[in-house]
Amino acid sequence: MGEIAAICISTVRGVQKVSVNEAELIQEWGIKDDAHAGHWHRQVSLLSIEKIKDFREKVGHVAFGAFGENLVVQGFDLSKLPVGTLLQCGNNVLLEITQIGKECHDHCAIYKSVGDCIMPREGIFARVLKGGIVRIGDCLEIVARTVKRPYQAAVITLSDKGSRGEREDVSGPLISERLQRAGYEVVEKILIADDAAVLRHQLCRLADQRQLDLVATTGGTGFAPRDITPEATLAVATKNVPGIAEAMRSYSLHITPRAMLSRAVSVIRHKTLIINFPGSPAACEECLDCILDTLPHGLAVLRGEVTECARR
Numbered sequence: 001m002g003e004i005a006a007i008c009i010s011t012v013r014g015v016q017k018v019s020v021n022e023a024e025l026i027q028e029w030g031i032k033d034d035a036h037a038g039h040w041h042r043q044v045s046l047l048s049i050e051k052i053k054d055f056r057e058k059v060g061h062v063a064f065g066a067f068g069e070n071l072v073v074q075g076f077d078l079s080k081l082p083v084g085t086l087l088q089c090g091n092n093v094l095l096e097i098t099q100i101g102k103e104c105h106d107h108c109a110i111y112k113s114v115g116d117c118i119m120p121r122e123g124i125f126a127r128v129l130k131g132g133i134v135r136i137g138d139c140l141e142i143v144a145r146t147v148k149r150p151y152q153a154a155v156i157t158l159s160d161k162g163s164r165g166e167r168e169d170v171s172g173p174l175i176s177e178r179l180q181r182a183g184y185e186v187v188e189k190i191l192i193a194d195d196a197a198v199l200r201h202q203l204c205r206l207a208d209q210r211q212l213d214l215v216a217t218t219g220g221t222g223f224a225p226r227d228i229t230p231e232a233t234l235a236v237a238t239k240n241v242p243g244i245a246e247a248m249r250s251y252s253l254h255i256t257p258r259a260m261l262s263r264a265v266s267v268i269r270h271k272t273l274i275i276n277f278p279g280s281p282a283a284c285e286e287c288l289d290c291i292l293d294t295l296p297h298g299l300a301v302l303r304g305e306v307t308e309c310a311r312r
Helices: 049-059 109-114 171-181 196-209 229-235 242-253 257-261 281-291 295-303
Strands: 002-009 018-020 022-026 044-048 071-074 086-089 093-100 124-130 132-135 139-144 152-158 185-192 214-218 266-269 272-277
Touching (some): 002 022, 002 132, 002 139, 044 049, 093 196, 152 171, 152 196, 171 185, 171 214, 171 281, 196 229, 196 272, 229 272, 242 257, 242 266, 242 281, 272 295
Parallel strands (some): 044 071, 152 214, 214 272
Antiparallel strands (some): 002 018, 002 071, 022 132, 086 093
16 A cells, blocks of 8 residues: 655646645546646656655755656555556546656756656556546555456558658558457557667567557568568567467468568567568458467467466
8 A cells, every 4th residue: 555645747748847735637638737648648657755765865855746757656666567557546546557667758857957867767657547636645556456458559560661651551550450350459550660770669668668468560571671670579579489470471371472581570578479560461461360369369378367378
């Protein structure tokens, strides 16, 4: 059991938030009058008071809200809680953790002042499942460490021409639509150039911060000099899962001998399955036909909901 040590809001992003005694949380929006509220997954930010105290010992006193946090929490190491954890504040408010840590594109005021900010590595983010009033001193309780929810996925399309607006992305939307029809929640759709560093960064972010079940990439798996998807994917893997890519190639070989030219790979990063799909829409359809029925079992194993893969 923890409690709310401080509540902070601001009407502008990128500035220090100011402390208030209470705030209204709005369902599927965030904190009323706070700049970070909205229809997205990072509606409320939380930070442990213990982490703030450690920071103060190094650089001196910093006020609550200096890191852009909404709720300062006592009693939990928030960064250790998995995505999907449910937190109840007071009697009514219910939050679902949606992201651990964050990217820092434009350094905030505290970073510019002292050269560091703990929010990117220690903060967590949540969406409001049930709104209400929160006050300083209200209890904060973990009501579920994981919640049964649809498998969450992201789709990354790699295309130099597509990223420049010179060609329409067809394969990415096709994969997204097939996944949604199969019951997946596609939370991000990303279009990037064939850039290994950018792809590695996106894969790490989606697996480590958003902790998604599945990331599907499309494009960049052939012989062309700019085709770097397999190498970038292998570079972030914690485990190799060759069987999925092999099954897709084998399935497509019954349709076209050119399937043997695919260099696609399939891997795991922590608890996220990453699968490379071809760039061709027709080839993506074939690969999805091959694996879509079997994927849920593997994802259930990664979630810890199933303990083995043996046939019954």
